[in-house]
Amino acid sequence: MYDFDMIVIGSGPSGRRAAVQSAKIGKSVLVVEKGRRVGGVSVHTGTIPSKTLRETVLNLSGWRERGFYGRSYRVKQDIDAGDLMSRLHKTLDHEVDVLEHQFARNGVKTARGEACFLDPHTLQITGEGGEVDTVTAAHVLIAVGTRPFRPDYVPFNGMSVFDSDEIVDLPRLPRSLAVIGAGVIGVEYASIFSALDVSVTLIEPRSTFLDFIDKELIEEFVHELRDRNVALRFGAAVTSITLDARERPVCKLADGRTVHSDMLLFAAGRVGATDRLNLEAAGLAVDHRGRIAVEPKTLQTAVPHIYAAGDVIGFPSLASTSMEQGRVAACHAFGLEPPPPPEFFPYGIYSVPEMSTVGMSEEEVRKREIPYECGIARFRETSRGHIMGLNSGMMKMIFSVKTRRLLGVHIVGEGATELIHIGQAVLNLRGTIDYFIENTFNYPTLAEAYKIAGLDAWNRMTRV
Numbered sequence: 001m002y003d004f005d006m007i008v009i010g011s012g013p014s015g016r017r018a019a020v021q022s023a024k025i026g027k028s029v030l031v032v033e034k035g036r037r038v039g040g041v042s043v044h045t046g047t048i049p050s051k052t053l054r055e056t057v058l059n060l061s062g063w064r065e066r067g068f069y070g071r072s073y074r075v076k077q078d079i080d081a082g083d084l085m086s087r088l089h090k091t092l093d094h095e096v097d098v099l100e101h102q103f104a105r106n107g108v109k110t111a112r113g114e115a116c117f118l119d120p121h122t123l124q125i126t127g128e129g130g131e132v133d134t135v136t137a138a139h140v141l142i143a144v145g146t147r148p149f150r151p152d153y154v155p156f157n158g159m160s161v162f163d164s165d166e167i168v169d170l171p172r173l174p175r176s177l178a179v180i181g182a183g184v185i186g187v188e189y190a191s192i193f194s195a196l197d198v199s200v201t202l203i204e205p206r207s208t209f210l211d212f213i214d215k216e217l218i219e220e221f222v223h224e225l226r227d228r229n230v231a232l233r234f235g236a237a238v239t240s241i242t243l244d245a246r247e248r249p250v251c252k253l254a255d256g257r258t259v260h261s262d263m264l265l266f267a268a269g270r271v272g273a274t275d276r277l278n279l280e281a282a283g284l285a286v287d288h289r290g291r292i293a294v295e296p297k298t299l300q301t302a303v304p305h306i307y308a309a310g311d312v313i314g315f316p317s318l319a320s321t322s323m324e325q326g327r328v329a330a331c332h333a334f335g336l337e338p339p340p341p342p343e344f345f346p347y348g349i350y351s352v353p354e355m356s357t358v359g360m361s362e363e364e365v366r367k368r369e370i371p372y373e374c375g376i377a378r379f380r381e382t383s384r385g386h387i388m389g390l391n392s393g394m395m396k397m398i399f400s401v402k403t404r405r406l407l408g409v410h411i412v413g414e415g416a417t418e419l420i421h422i423g424q425a426v427l428n429l430r431g432t433i434d435y436f437i438e439n440t441f442n443y444p445t446l447a448e449a450y451k452i453a454g455l456d457a458w459n460r461m462t463r464v
């Protein structure tokens with residue numbers, strides 16, 4: 001009756017996973033992607049590019065060796081934009097190849113063009129040259145993601161003022177950079193450029209940032225940023241951004257301060273890429289940020305055969321969680337019951353230093369009035385930390401005093417986004433402090449910090 005069992009609009013993490021899952025259970029699937037190549041924001045302008053840029057910066061700047069050889073140590077002098085771009089393009093090509101191969105192997109069909117609804121089961125696909133095709137499906141997944149919020153008062157010019165999608169195509173390295181927005185993206189880029197010894201000013205209208213992260217971790221992180229001269233301008237709104245005679249941005253703040261910089265990255269929010277989908281024809285509406293509401297367990301929209309997943313449905317807006325949402329949507333559409341999602345998922349912030357967190361923060365534990373105790377380990381206390389020349393890095397674990405159960409793990413420093421998974425496993429398996437006390441960890445490793453932090457908490461708990 002329909003051309004396809006499932007049409008997926010968008011080939012980012014949620015679309016990709018939904019398409020492959022549907023194909024694996026024998027359904028016919030079409031993925032429509034308007035970009036030149038499949039992969040979505042995740043592969044082309046978001047997750048992978050920013051993480052590749054970070055890795056290149058850390059390698060070429062010799063960042064990881066500076067604990068031993070001093071702050072002026074560099075693997076390559078005079079790093080330029082070309083150095084950063086060449087690794088980026090290789091990585092992206094490889095990611096796209098893997099994805100195209102995955103689609104081909106699973107018999108997922110792809111169409112290049114922009115999709116919009118004609119009715120709840122019919123989509124129109126418009127190709128780059130204006131050619132139009134019409135396709136129908138029993139089920140549709142909207143996986144169109146987001147695009148950067150670009151308010152009119154920001155003079156984006158692709159030369160000195162960029163949004164977070166454009167920054168990955170940087171024409172040259174700035175001498176100084178102003179970053180507006182201390183969300184995850186702004187913080188990541190601010191700290192990556194500062195690791196390149198670019199003079200960075202991070203501007204945030206609110207007086208706090210990354211509020212979902214344990215405060216003690218943020219304090220540690222802020223200390224590190226200040227230590228390398230990142231200027232933090234918090235608590236004052238931006239009143240204007242203009243360009244001077246040499247096209248350099250000048251940013252005026254409500255507290256009377258002015259920030260001059262060579263370049264500016266505007267990273268204050270993203271909006272759902274839904275405005276060209278003609279959602280009314282499908283019987284759907286969006287909120288003020290272009291996001292679509294779904295039933296959280298099934299990912300169904302208000303129209304039951306139309307699903308939405310990924311960043312277009314809002315929090316947590318991660319590639320990792322988007323993939324899972326895509327899988328859940330596909331399973332539900334075809335009558336499979338996916339297991340309920342685990343209670344806790346990790347959050348990784350690939351700043352320099354990186355941060356990662358899973359479970360409850362100390363603020364959350366207090367709010368819930370759970371009697372608790374914390375254990376802290378510093379990476380410099382571990383032999384692996386000595387070997388690596390680490391002067392910083394910290395792990396904090398929170399335990400319930402009553403049940404001894406692990407409640408949260410928070411890490412800032414080298415390897416945080418990898419190390420967190422030990423804590424995640426213990427947390428989701430409802431483990432207690434005894435796991436960390438009784439088990440043997442490889443030596444010398446940074447994972448040993450789990451034992452040190454566990455013992456630290458245990459010492460306090462047994463004293464109570």
Ligand SMILES: Cc1cc2nc3c(=O)[nH]c(=O)nc-3n(C[C@H](O)[C@H](O)[C@H](O)COP(=O)(O)OP(=O)(O)OC[C@H]3O[C@@H](n4cnc5c(N)ncnc54)[C@H](O)[C@@H]3O)c2cc1C
Nearest residue numbers: 010012014034040041042046115145310311317318319320
């Ligand atoms: C700078 C940055 C860094 C990030 N870092 C991380 C990280 O470290 N870890 C992490 O987990 N997440 C990270 N994220 C978030 C992550 O990239 C997103 O959560 C993820 O990409 C969302 O996936 P998605 O499935 O919503 O699709 P997206 O990746 O957003 O892709 C949507 C696709 O839909 C296509 N599309 C849109 N409209 C149409 C249409 N009408 N027709 C056809 N195609 C259409 C677009 O072209 C795009 O290719 C980062 C994001 C950014 C911006």
